[in-house]
Amino acid sequence: MTQILSKRREQTRARLLDAAHEVFGEVGMDAASVEMICERAGFTRGAFYSNFESKEDLLLALITQLARQKLDEIAARVDTLDPDGPVDLPAFVRRAMGPPDGDRIGLQLGSEIRSQALRDARLGAAYLAWQTEMSARITGIVTHVASVFDLRLRLPAEEIAQVLIDVSDETCVRGVLEGRTDAEVNAQHNARIERLVSALVDA
Template sequence: MTDVTARHGSRRREQTRARLLDAAHEVFGDVGMDAASVEMICERAGFTRGAFYSNFESKDELFLALITQLAEEKLDAVAGRVRELAPDALSDMSALVHQVVGASLGDRVEPQLISEIRTQAMRDPRLAEAYLTWQNVLRDRVEGIIQQVVSTYGLRLRLPIDDAAQLLLDVSDDTCARATLEGRPTEEITTLLNARIERLVMVLVEAPA
């Protein structure tokens, strides 16, 4: 197999995987995770079951890959805003916090999806291991973002950075899970989540001398 053929095959596999993820996201939005079937996802993507199982071992693995992708997109956006912070952003701590964390969950992020994956993980040890690994990766990304803000502005936190990152994730998970149980729409969950994260960050950061 030539390098050109290998690259073409790799791109085609990436495209197939991306279409399956997009289709899963659409199907989830229509019927929810439990009702979503491999057949429905394949039909929406225009692929056979063979194409599905050449990319994912199961529906659960597909949905875990989906929330990984969505979370990475969100964190990439946050990291981008951190890199673009103005030098005088620290003059208004509230505005700084809002600029860093105050972004919409977006059209592609449903708290219900993450909650359903977590529920499935509680019943499936293999999925639980994968879910915890994903959570650890998220925490590392959040730690890096916090570290960059702290270093750039010489901030002091009331907790070690790793504890602060875990607390932010725990509050986010709890807020989304409870709001989902209460039947709140995504837009309302976004507003509630941002408000709680902003308040928490204000508590975590020591006031400048």
């Protein structure tokens, strides 16, 4: 019985997080209400508060979930590389760092998280932890790929990882602010990442 309840609670929590992802991205953190999130998820306020203390607590959980999903995607792409074959490093990096096609909500949510983190110390600490975890994982990936394919890095791996994160985030957010289409944002992102990798790595 306990396992059934735990599974149900896990499913409820996941649906609330998915709903929050959509609502935060559509109307922003400030405008989003617990009621809106519950309505989108199909739950009552009671279900919400049995899983999260507040809207901010939910956002902290969402930050963690998004970071882990992104890191898992990158790790999975690394696993597809053939160590005995040629590697198109710029193409691989742009796929690993780029947003899923059409993920406007994800980009808007990322901007909203950064905005809230500047005003809330608790969210700020969580955001920094998220960025630190992302950077550490990408540093490991950069080091691994460089070792497998005998690449010479022109900067320490941890600096390359942070530059890749910064350029990827800035390019995607700026493209959306400029009103570019998804295809245009992705094309601009890919071009910048390719130039950056060529400047930072000797094959």
